Each structure stands twice: as structure tokens, then as C-alpha cells.
Amino acid sequence: MTVVKALTIAGSDSGGGAGIQADLKTFQELKAYGMSVLTAVTAQNTLGVQGVYPLTVSQVEEQLDSIGEDLKPDALKTGMLFSAEIIEAVAKKIQQYDMNNVVIDPVMIAKGGAKLLQDEAIDAMKKHLIPVATVVTPNIPEAEAITGLTLNSMDDRKEAAKRLYHLGAQNIIIKGGHGEEKEVIDLIYDGETFTQLINDRQITENTHGTGCTFAAAIAAELAKGADSLDAIRVAREFIQVAIEDDLHIGSGHGPTNHWAFQSRRAKV
Ligand SMILES: Nc1ncnc2c1ncn2[C@@H]1O[C@H](COP(=O)(O)OP(=O)(O)O)[C@@H](O)[C@H]1O
Numbered sequence: 001m002t003v004v005k006a007l008t009i010a011g012s013d014s015g016g017g018a019g020i021q022a023d024l025k026t027f028q029e030l031k032a033y034g035m036s037v038l039t040a041v042t043a044q045n046t047l048g049v050q051g052v053y054p055l056t057v058s059q060v061e062e063q064l065d066s067i068g069e070d071l072k073p074d075a076l077k078t079g080m081l082f083s084a085e086i087i088e089a090v091a092k093k094i095q096q097y098d099m100n101n102v103v104i105d106p107v108m109i110a111k112g113g114a115k116l117l118q119d120e121a122i123d124a125m126k127k128h129l130i131p132v133a134t135v136v137t138p139n140i141p142e143a144e145a146i147t148g149l150t151l152n153s154m155d156d157r158k159e160a161a162k163r164l165y166h167l168g169a170q171n172i173i174i175k176g177g178h179g180e181e182k183e184v185i186d187l188i189y190d191g192e193t194f195t196q197l198i199n200d201r202q203i204t205e206n207t208h209g210t211g212c213t214f215a216a217a218i219a220a221e222l223a224k225g226a227d228s229l230d231a232i233r234v235a236r237e238f239i240q241v242a243i244e245d246d247l248h249i250g251s252g253h254g255p256t257n258h259w260a261f262q263s264r265r266a267k268v
């Protein structure tokens, strides 16, 4: 049996719907051995974020050294990184250990409004992390914050994708969850071609952790050897059914259903 390893570098969500917890559940469902480097602890539930406690840069670096020296991942994803210092350290270690198949989810603000990235860290993200990305996965507000553009139309999103490409990312996906359209349109750009993935928009409160889950699924598929577009297509299917078969946990914005993808496959 060939075992592939996937790493998440992200914050902990005590509520289990987003962050490290969502990533590890997703890796497991997609049959990638999951590993984690924690950047911050959050006290969080479906009602919001009650506390944010970043780790020190050296604590993050030490975890990356432990992984890099023994358990080189076949793919990795980053989530909540909180500060410019942590971003720089993570980018440096990714390069030092020659880690490939890098999915960057530029997490900035939780759905409930809590800040998961300091404003002054956006420059570090542009300078250090986006250039090492195999795939970068901003939602619409994140793409706006990185590019400085206001994204009102699909043409605006295409322009933002081009700018992200020029920052050095190999593939860009601007996620459409925050869009105004009746359907959800995720826009992909590989430097040459635009591809739109169009899916039914689910009317639900339970979308906590969709971005984390989606990026983790891309990383798991890259770890198994898929090319970027195929990895994104599987991840899109994974997140669609995870939203459709939601779990109704908690009294706020609930998590997605990480076992829906495998449960549905088992029924076919
Ligand atoms: N209501 C929804 N119905 C269907 N898919 C959705 C919905 N909301 C988000 N998605 C999908 O979930 C993924 C994450 O999108 P988005 O919510 O925009 O990111 P984030 O969690 O980073 O804000 C994307 O693939 C998007 O298309």
C-alpha cells in the first residue's frame, strides 16, 4: 500500500468545523495520512470566535522542523497564520525542506467576523507565501484584500486572478461562496485558461469551515498525484456534498459534513 502524507499548517478550531480539525477530517476521508503544524489556538464554536491565542514563531518553526526532518509531506495546505512573522517562518521552512504541492488558503476573517490574520500581514502573504503556492484559494473578500480591487463582476474576478498569478501562484481559484449569483461560481486560472466550476448554491447557515475543507481536499488529492485541475474538481464535489448533507450541530453557523463524500460513494 502506498501511503501519501498531507500536512496542514493552521489554527485550531475548538468547535471542530474549521481549521486544523476540518483539515485532518478531510485528509482522513480522502485517504491521505494527516499531519498538523499548529499556528494558533482559537476558542470557537458555531456562534463565533471567543478567543485567539497565537503560538510563538519558534514553536511553529520547531513543529515544521519535526515534520521536515522525518515526515516530508506529499502536499500541504496553510490556513490561519495570524501574523507576518508566522507567514515568513512558514514560507522559509516550506522552501528549506523543499516541500511541494503547496495549497495556500489566505484565511483572513472568520465567517462570524473575527480577525484571523493581522492587517499588516497581508503584505507578507503577497511577498512570501503566494509565490510558493501551487494553488491559492482566496474567497472574494480575500482576493479583494490581496489585490486591492473591488470585485463586482466576473471580469473583475478574472483581473484579480491574473494579478494573483503575477504574484507567483501557479493556479488561482477565486471561490464564489460570497458571490451574489444564484449559483456558486468558483473561477480557476492557470496563467492561460479560465475555468468556471458552477454548482447549486445551498441555502443553509451551515457553511462554517467550507474554505478550510475545500483547500484540505485539494491538498489531499495533490498528495495522491492528481494535477491541480483534477484536485480542485474532486475538492469541489467533496465540499458540495459536505454542505448539502449538513449535520445541524450547534445553534449558530454549523460545520459541514466531512463524511458525506464517502457515505454517498458507499451508496452508489
Ligand atoms: N452556499 C453554498 N452552496 C454551495 N457551495 C458553497 C456555498 N458556500 C460556499 N460554497 C463552496 O465552498 C467553497 C468555499 O467557498 P467560500 O465560502 O467562498 O470560502 P470561505 O470559506 O473561504 O469563505 C467553494 O468551493 C464554494 O463554491
Ligand SMILES: Cc1ncc(COP(=O)(O)O)c(N)n1
Binding pocket: 010, 011, 012, 013, 018, 019, 020, 042, 044, 079, 080, 107, 109, 110, 111, 112, 116, 207, 208, 209, 210, 211, 212
Ligand atoms: C482556526 C480557524 N481557521 C479558519 C477559519 C475560517 O473558517 P470560516 O471562514 O468558515 O469561519 C476559522 N473560523 N477558524
